[in-house]
Amino acid sequence: MEDLASDTEVDFSIRDLANGKKLFGVAQCYKCHRIQGQGGIAGPDLTPAGYRFSTHDLLETIIDPNKSISDQYQATIFQMEDGRTITGRVVNLNGDQYWVQPDMIKPNELVRLKVQEIEDMKPATVSVMPVGLLDNLTSEEILDLLAYLKSTAPKPADELGE
Ligand code: HEC
Numbered sequence: 001m002e003d004l005a006s007d008t009e010v011d012f013s014i015r016d017l018a019n020g021k022k023l024f025g026v027a028q029c030y031k032c033h034r035i036q037g038q039g040g041i042a043g044p045d046l047t048p049a050g051y052r053f054s055t056h057d058l059l060e061t062i063i064d065p066n067k068s069i070s071d072q073y074q075a076t077i078f079q080m081e082d083g084r085t086i087t088g089r090v091v092n093l094n095g096d097q098y099w100v101q102p103d104m105i106k107p108n109e110l111v112r113l114k115v116q117e118i119e120d121m122k123p124a125t126v127s128v129m130p131v132g133l134l135d136n137l138t139s140e141e142i143l144d145l146l147a148y149l150k151s152t153a154p155k156p157a158d159e160l161g162e
Contacts (some may be wrong), residue, residue: 066131075128
Protein backbone atom coordinates (compact mmCIF):
# COMPACT_ATOMS: atom_id res chain seq x y z
CA MET A 1 0.00 0.00 0.00
CA GLU A 2 2.64 2.51 1.07
CA ASP A 3 4.74 1.82 -1.98
CA LEU A 4 1.91 2.35 -4.37
CA ALA A 5 -0.03 5.06 -2.58
CA SER A 6 2.96 7.36 -2.70
CA ASP A 7 2.76 6.85 -6.38
CA THR A 8 -0.86 7.73 -7.03
CA GLU A 9 0.05 10.32 -9.61
CA VAL A 10 0.86 7.45 -11.93
CA ASP A 11 0.22 7.89 -15.61
CA PHE A 12 -2.55 5.33 -16.10
CA SER A 13 -2.82 6.04 -19.81
CA ILE A 14 0.37 4.08 -20.46
CA ARG A 15 -0.71 0.96 -18.54
CA ASP A 16 -1.60 -2.35 -20.19
CA LEU A 17 -5.39 -2.56 -19.92
CA ALA A 18 -5.66 -5.99 -21.51
CA ASN A 19 -3.29 -7.29 -18.88
CA GLY A 20 -5.28 -5.51 -16.15
CA LYS A 21 -8.42 -7.23 -17.35
CA LYS A 22 -6.67 -10.59 -17.34
CA LEU A 23 -5.43 -9.95 -13.78
CA PHE A 24 -8.99 -9.22 -12.69
CA GLY A 25 -9.59 -12.89 -13.41
CA VAL A 26 -6.28 -14.16 -12.05
CA ALA A 27 -6.84 -12.37 -8.72
CA GLN A 28 -10.35 -13.90 -8.47
CA CYS A 29 -12.19 -10.59 -8.66
CA TYR A 30 -14.68 -12.01 -11.20
CA LYS A 31 -15.80 -14.58 -8.65
CA CYS A 32 -17.59 -11.86 -6.69
CA HIS A 33 -17.68 -8.77 -8.88
CA ARG A 34 -19.20 -7.90 -12.19
CA ILE A 35 -17.38 -5.54 -14.47
CA GLN A 36 -18.67 -4.54 -17.89
CA GLY A 37 -21.51 -7.03 -17.63
CA GLN A 38 -19.45 -10.07 -16.69
CA GLY A 39 -18.74 -11.82 -13.38
CA GLY A 40 -20.27 -12.73 -10.03
CA ILE A 41 -22.85 -10.96 -7.90
CA ALA A 42 -21.52 -11.54 -4.38
CA GLY A 43 -20.06 -8.03 -4.36
CA PRO A 44 -20.88 -4.72 -6.03
CA ASP A 45 -20.56 -4.08 -9.76
CA LEU A 46 -17.13 -2.54 -10.24
CA THR A 47 -17.74 -0.93 -13.62
CA PRO A 48 -18.18 2.54 -12.03
CA ALA A 49 -15.67 2.00 -9.19
CA GLY A 50 -12.84 3.80 -10.95
CA TYR A 51 -14.98 6.89 -11.08
CA ARG A 52 -16.48 6.60 -7.58
CA PHE A 53 -13.13 6.18 -5.83
CA SER A 54 -9.86 8.05 -5.98
CA THR A 55 -6.90 5.88 -6.89
CA HIS A 56 -5.81 5.83 -3.29
CA ASP A 57 -9.23 4.78 -1.98
CA LEU A 58 -9.65 2.22 -4.72
CA LEU A 59 -6.40 0.57 -3.80
CA GLU A 60 -7.25 0.76 -0.13
CA THR A 61 -10.61 -1.01 -0.55
CA ILE A 62 -8.81 -3.82 -2.35
CA ILE A 63 -5.91 -4.15 0.07
CA ASP A 64 -7.98 -3.68 3.21
CA PRO A 65 -11.58 -4.74 2.52
CA ASN A 66 -12.44 -4.59 6.21
CA LYS A 67 -12.13 -0.83 6.32
CA SER A 68 -15.55 -0.35 4.85
CA ILE A 69 -18.11 -3.12 4.91
CA SER A 70 -21.36 -2.67 3.07
CA ASP A 71 -24.46 -3.93 4.96
CA GLN A 72 -25.82 -5.07 1.66
CA TYR A 73 -23.08 -7.68 1.42
CA GLN A 74 -22.46 -8.22 5.11
CA ALA A 75 -22.20 -11.73 6.49
CA THR A 76 -23.78 -13.02 9.71
CA ILE A 77 -22.07 -14.98 12.45
CA PHE A 78 -24.20 -17.85 13.73
CA GLN A 79 -23.43 -19.41 17.07
CA MET A 80 -24.97 -22.87 17.10
CA GLU A 81 -26.14 -24.82 20.16
CA ASP A 82 -23.74 -27.64 19.32
CA GLY A 83 -20.79 -25.23 19.61
CA ARG A 84 -20.24 -24.61 15.91
CA THR A 85 -19.70 -21.06 14.69
CA ILE A 86 -20.67 -20.43 11.10
CA THR A 87 -20.04 -17.18 9.29
CA GLY A 88 -21.68 -16.51 5.98
CA ARG A 89 -24.15 -14.57 4.02
CA VAL A 90 -27.80 -15.50 4.43
CA VAL A 91 -29.16 -16.25 0.99
CA ASN A 92 -32.55 -17.55 2.03
CA LEU A 93 -34.76 -17.81 5.09
CA ASN A 94 -37.31 -20.48 4.55
CA GLY A 95 -39.73 -21.42 7.33
CA ASP A 96 -37.56 -22.72 10.16
CA GLN A 97 -34.25 -22.76 8.33
CA TYR A 98 -31.57 -20.42 7.08
CA TRP A 99 -29.56 -21.16 3.96
CA VAL A 100 -26.12 -19.67 4.45
CA GLN A 101 -23.26 -19.18 2.02
CA PRO A 102 -20.03 -19.52 4.02
CA ASP A 103 -17.65 -19.04 1.10
CA MET A 104 -18.46 -16.46 -1.55
CA ILE A 105 -15.90 -17.97 -3.87
CA LYS A 106 -17.99 -21.17 -3.89
CA PRO A 107 -21.49 -19.70 -4.08
CA ASN A 108 -23.15 -23.06 -4.66
CA GLU A 109 -21.96 -24.56 -1.40
CA LEU A 110 -24.75 -23.70 1.01
CA VAL A 111 -25.16 -24.70 4.62
CA ARG A 112 -28.60 -25.22 6.14
CA LEU A 113 -29.10 -24.05 9.72
CA LYS A 114 -32.21 -24.83 11.71
CA VAL A 115 -33.60 -21.78 13.45
CA GLN A 116 -34.24 -23.63 16.71
CA GLU A 117 -30.58 -24.74 16.87
CA ILE A 118 -29.23 -21.20 16.57
CA GLU A 119 -28.11 -19.83 19.90
CA ASP A 120 -27.03 -16.41 18.76
CA MET A 121 -26.53 -14.44 15.56
CA LYS A 122 -24.79 -11.15 14.90
CA PRO A 123 -23.48 -9.22 11.93
CA ALA A 124 -19.88 -10.03 10.96
CA THR A 125 -17.41 -7.21 11.36
CA VAL A 126 -15.11 -8.45 8.65
CA SER A 127 -15.76 -8.22 4.96
CA VAL A 128 -16.55 -11.29 2.94
CA MET A 129 -13.98 -9.96 0.52
CA PRO A 130 -10.71 -11.74 1.38
CA VAL A 131 -7.55 -9.84 2.27
CA GLY A 132 -4.32 -10.51 0.44
CA LEU A 133 -5.80 -10.88 -3.04
CA LEU A 134 -3.05 -8.73 -4.49
CA ASP A 135 -0.22 -10.42 -2.61
CA ASN A 136 0.91 -12.45 -5.58
CA LEU A 137 0.90 -9.56 -8.02
CA THR A 138 3.85 -7.32 -8.74
CA SER A 139 3.37 -3.58 -8.35
CA GLU A 140 3.43 -3.27 -12.15
CA GLU A 141 0.55 -5.75 -12.33
CA ILE A 142 -1.38 -3.94 -9.62
CA LEU A 143 -1.06 -0.72 -11.59
CA ASP A 144 -2.39 -2.46 -14.70
CA LEU A 145 -5.32 -3.80 -12.68
CA LEU A 146 -6.08 -0.34 -11.29
CA ALA A 147 -5.81 1.15 -14.76
CA TYR A 148 -8.33 -1.39 -16.02
CA LEU A 149 -10.72 -0.57 -13.16
CA LYS A 150 -10.38 3.10 -13.95
CA SER A 151 -10.90 2.52 -17.65
CA THR A 152 -14.37 0.99 -17.34
CA ALA A 153 -15.83 3.95 -15.49
CA PRO A 154 -17.76 6.56 -17.42
CA LYS A 155 -15.81 9.80 -17.43
CA PRO A 156 -17.34 13.22 -16.98
CA ALA A 157 -17.11 15.27 -20.16
CA ASP A 158 -14.46 17.68 -18.85
CA GLU A 159 -12.00 14.83 -18.22
CA LEU A 160 -12.29 13.26 -21.62
CA GLY A 161 -9.72 15.50 -23.24
CA GLU A 162 -6.91 14.53 -20.84
C1 HEC B 1 -15.21 -13.39 -2.02
C2 HEC B 1 -15.82 -12.27 -2.71
C3 HEC B 1 -14.94 -11.15 -3.23
C4 HEC B 1 -13.77 -11.24 -3.98
C5 HEC B 1 -13.03 -12.48 -4.45
C6 HEC B 1 -13.39 -9.87 -4.27
N1 HEC B 1 -14.28 -9.00 -3.70
FE1 HEC B 1 -14.22 -6.97 -3.80
N2 HEC B 1 -15.85 -6.84 -2.57
C7 HEC B 1 -16.61 -7.90 -2.12
C8 HEC B 1 -17.73 -7.40 -1.33
C9 HEC B 1 -18.79 -8.23 -0.66
C10 HEC B 1 -17.61 -5.99 -1.32
C11 HEC B 1 -18.56 -4.97 -0.63
C12 HEC B 1 -17.90 -4.25 0.51
C13 HEC B 1 -17.70 -5.14 1.68
O1 HEC B 1 -18.67 -5.60 2.29
O2 HEC B 1 -16.52 -5.40 1.99
C14 HEC B 1 -16.42 -5.67 -2.11
C15 HEC B 1 -15.97 -4.39 -2.37
C16 HEC B 1 -15.00 -4.05 -3.30
C17 HEC B 1 -14.70 -2.71 -3.72
C18 HEC B 1 -15.43 -1.45 -3.28
C19 HEC B 1 -16.58 -1.30 -4.26
C20 HEC B 1 -17.72 -0.40 -3.85
O3 HEC B 1 -18.46 0.01 -4.77
O4 HEC B 1 -17.89 -0.15 -2.66
C21 HEC B 1 -13.69 -2.80 -4.65
C22 HEC B 1 -13.04 -1.66 -5.42
C23 HEC B 1 -13.37 -4.19 -4.78
N3 HEC B 1 -14.18 -4.95 -3.95
C24 HEC B 1 -12.40 -4.69 -5.65
C25 HEC B 1 -12.05 -6.05 -5.75
C26 HEC B 1 -10.98 -6.51 -6.60
C27 HEC B 1 -10.11 -5.66 -7.50
C28 HEC B 1 -10.92 -7.86 -6.42
C29 HEC B 1 -9.91 -8.84 -7.01
C30 HEC B 1 -8.53 -8.53 -6.67
C31 HEC B 1 -11.99 -8.23 -5.47
N4 HEC B 1 -12.65 -7.09 -5.10
C32 HEC B 1 -12.28 -9.52 -5.05
C33 HEC B 1 -16.36 -9.24 -2.38
C34 HEC B 1 -15.25 -9.74 -3.05
